Amino acid sequence: MHSFNELVKDFAARFDVAHFPTSPATLYEPGNYFLRLGGKRIRPVMCLMGNELFDEILPDAYELATAIELFHNFTLVHDDIMDAAPLRRGMETVHKKYGDSVALLCGDVMMIRAYDYLNKIHTQYLQRIMYLFNKTAREVCEGQQLDMDFEKRNDVQLEEYLHMISLKTSVLLAASLQMGSILGGASEGNCKHIYQFGLNLGIAFQIQDDYLDAFGDPEKFGKDVGGDIRQNKKTFLLLHALEVADAAQKVEIEKLMTENPADKVSKMLAIFKACNVDIWANALKEKYLQTALQHLEDIAVTSTRKAPLKELAAFLIQREH
Known part of the structure; x- marks a missing residue:
């Protein structure tokens, strides 16, 4: 069994590769720039941990973890646009550095690239993984919309906030673990x-x-x-x-x-x-x-x-x- 910190180092080393083509550089360099900003990599590592809970970590788990991390970064690029955030991890956000239009496309292509990695998973598990991945992606979008809706309301109830947080934050952590577990034969x-x-x-x-x-x-x-x-x-x-x-x-x-x-x-x-x-x-x-x-x-x-x-x-x- 590996510790969380061991898996963070392992995944970070594997993830530090070129995920995009070189041309057009005006589209792909912003994506490379954002991924180089790093991050805790909690979600992909939770996928690996979910896998190792039931089996040795399989090669498919790294493909899935990479898809999860690319999806998470896609949400961050778009969230930064919506929040008009100037900084992410102490560096300029993509929309601030390259403009809103480039940032939108940059996020889009990260999401598309995530599906390339998902498509490498063994067909035995692909349908279940794809269903959960898509359900979770939709829920994260719903959570972000509710968060924006709540900014305009003065009557938000605690249960509503809990629901929004579940969608915006928790479902991706939960799904990362479960998708890894599915690969482990749980x-x-x-x-x-x-x-x-x-x-x-x-x-x-x-x-x-x-x-x-x-x-x-x-x-x-x-x-x-x-x-x-x-x-x-x-x-x-x-x-x-x-x-x-x-x-x-x-x-x-x-x-x-x-x-x-x-x-x-x-x-x-x-x-x-x-x-x-x-x-x-x-x-x-x-x-x-x-x-x-x-x-x-x-x-x-x-x-x-x-x-x-x-x-x-x-x-x-x-x-x-």
Whole structure:
């Protein structure tokens, strides 16, 4: 069995090849530029880990992992356009560096290239993999649309936010694990458990991300805290605060979101703490983490094979940056 970090290094070395032709350079160089920015490679590595949970890592798993990573990068290129984001991993985004039209095509061709890699998978598994890959791709798009819809609404409920996060973030983590497991010959029951492990872990990860943005140590978190508050993002924390705040606190929250004073972050955090949002968020994160770990426990393989996935859960959820 390999550790998460070992597989990250292994996959990164294999992924660091030319995925596009050389011409026209005006289309393909932006794609190469974006892929060179790196990233954590969590999703493709989860695919490899899902495979190794049931079998030795098969050559097909690397083709599938590459497809997953290209798809993920496609979503990032297009998300950056929608968010008008100037930077990604500290470097200029594709649309900022090359223009919106090039960035759109760059994302498109990444997605198309992903299908080239999927097409290399043994035909025995291809139909099941393709169904799950396409379902997941569609759900990620739905999640992004809901996220944009929520920006214009002031009545978003916590359950709606959970659904959006599941689609936007968690389903790709879950599907990456399950697709790897399918290649490993996992039973239907085991496939369902590994999917639920990834889905619940993804939600716990997002709750923690929201929490760290508000309450994290800037030195450990790696960025200024309060970014979500400044942008009026409807995070787990804000939605719960609006749910439990008294009338005066609700008025103050609305005022802070509308007027954007210089001390907005500190005042909003004071309301969050008065409403025990920090305690609630940690309890909710723990609930989803324990649900994830129970599904991992219920998978019918020896516990030693599950150890790397337990380590991955600890790495994702107990991180401080």
